[in-house]
Amino acid sequence: MGFKVIRIDNEISCVQETGVANFMRCNIWHVKGRDYDLVIDTGMGLNSLKKWILTQTQKPIKAIGTHSHFDHSGGLHEFDCRLGHKAEADAFASGGRTKVMYRGGWSKIEIVNPKEHPDFSIKTFSITPAPLTGYLDEGDVLDLGNRTFQILHLPGHSPGSIGLYDAQSKVLFSGDAVYNGQLLDTHPHSDKLVYRATLERLHDLGAEEIHAGHEPSFGTLQLRNIISAYLAGENTMADPVTWYNENTKLGVDHYKDQVWVS
Numbered sequence: 001m002g003f004k005v006i007r008i009d010n011e012i013s014c015v016q017e018t019g020v021a022n023f024m025r026c027n028i029w030h031v032k033g034r035d036y037d038l039v040i041d042t043g044m045g046l047n048s049l050k051k052w053i054l055t056q057t058q059k060p061i062k063a064i065g066t067h068s069h070f071d072h073s074g075g076l077h078e079f080d081c082r083l084g085h086k087a088e089a090d091a092f093a094s095g096g097r098t099k100v101m102y103r104g105g106w107s108k109i110e111i112v113n114p115k116e117h118p119d120f121s122i123k124t125f126s127i128t129p130a131p132l133t134g135y136l137d138e139g140d141v142l143d144l145g146n147r148t149f150q151i152l153h154l155p156g157h158s159p160g161s162i163g164l165y166d167a168q169s170k171v172l173f174s175g176d177a178v179y180n181g182q183l184l185d186t187h188p189h190s191d192k193l194v195y196r197a198t199l200e201r202l203h204d205l206g207a208e209e210i211h212a213g214h215e216p217s218f219g220t221l222q223l224r225n226i227i228s229a230y231l232a233g234e235n236t237m238a239d240p241v242t243w244y245n246e247n248t249k250l251g252v253d254h255y256k257d258q259v260w261v262s
Ligand SMILES: [Zn+2]
Pocket: 067, 069, 157, 158, 176
């Protein structure tokens, strides 16, 4: 319990924490490799991800934080090998609330279903510190034995956002640099100008299958649509509280199962 799986292919699965609102629940990617597995992002840490992953594989695991935000970094502390970008090393090591961006509007929205997690409180929720055991940066390569991923530094949404790109299969794990939804460039450590450059780069990368930090996966055409809309000044979320309240008034069930088109 606590996780559900969407199987993409023989090697890639999307793992999702249950009881977290759709719009906030990050995608946890489990990539099975010949020599070791990757766990890309770790959710909010409401249940033990490591315990669950160990029911799925016997291989060594490298856990990767695409960035330090609370919706991605909550389970990272459980893993022995914790990799991410040095620009957010301090946030990973600190955990807590503010540095991992559980702050402002994001700490005012009910993002966890009280029916499933009755002990959760937006007043006391905090991320367990997870100091990185190694850094990943632009140009680094992770060789799983049967496939390799290049590390892309994709700053803008956050300074240490990274993506993993398999140039052979054209599969990209993009974190929150791009997903099929309204993009976020308003965190205190976001940088809109740098973000534009990152998105221009992703537009022309050649990725054909994008597994993102949130929402269902998509292909090249949708990648370009999302990015073009953002660059044209659309497709951003300014104020999460207003957005949440409006949707709640419209009767949106934030905890209803997402429709996943693979
Ligand atoms: Zn984020």
